[in-house]
Amino acid sequence: MNSVGVERRPFPLSFSVQQAQGVWTVTASAARACELADLLMAAASGPVAVVSLETNSYLDETWHSLRPSLIAGELGVPCTVHPLGPWASGTHGLAEEILVMDGNQLPRFLDDTWSPYELTLIDLPIDVAPEELDALALALGTAGADEVILGRLGDSSRLWFSGHDDCYVLLETRDSGLPAAVLARLLALMAGSAVAALTGEPASCVPEPGRWLPERLMATAPHWIGALDTVTEDLVTIRLAALPRPWRLDVPFPQRADLTVALDVRDGTWRQSSCLLP
Secondary structure, X not given: OOEEOOOOEEOOEEEEEEEEOOEEEEEEEOOOHHHHHHHHHHHOOOOEEEEEEEEOOOEOOOOOEOOHHHHHHHHOOOOEEEEOOHHHOOOOOOOOEEXXXXXXXXXXXXXXXXXXXXXXXXXXXXXXXXXXXXHHHHHHHOOOOOOOOHHHOOOOOOEEEEEEOOOEEEEEEOOOOHHHHHHHHHHHHHHHHHHHHHHOOOOXXXXXXXXXXXXXXXXXOOEEEEEEEEEOOOEEEEEEEEOOOOOOOOOOOOOOOOEEXXXXXXXXXXXXXXXXXX
């Protein structure tokens, strides 16, 4: 996805982080679930439950999404299925069944051969009981729109992820390192897409910046928006601006960037310009 809105503006990088109750909440774009699967796997403390899944990549004869368990079967991903029943149908963030899989299966399940437009997953304690899955579904289904999901679950889960349109990212984590890892991945994805467009290749792998860069950005401001600036065979520059609140679709890129980050394509190093914030 490279444009947004009826004006077809270039799609920005957006990133926001907040911390409360020992939980870091991140909203971000643009990243597909498959591009974050390894980070989610590393942050999960045990098995992972897929509690909601919709896609146009796997459809039945009535043009509806296949059940999550059938999709996992198509992908050859071993899992157990916990049925919730019709009461969960139509409940935001829930499907009629929960898939429970080993956390290391996430990259295999979220590979780049398909695209979910609605995906919610959460990590679980080892050997979770069926009644605990029912209680989990009830907690997720009755959570308020602005409520911290992990805050309702005690210490039993360390990661909750929700992806919309396989582009927008919303996650909660008890892993303090995951927000910086996600921001580093977003910067690399934006730079890599620019290099791929320039060379005409379908994809381009570029190195992620070191932890110092995303941590410095988060220490400077909690909400950022970014757009491509200079793109050559040797250099990719991304303009970044701090926002007073998380980015929304109707917010254009500010006239002045607060700082820039640049990738030297040849040697794979990242650097940051002087910050213009007061």
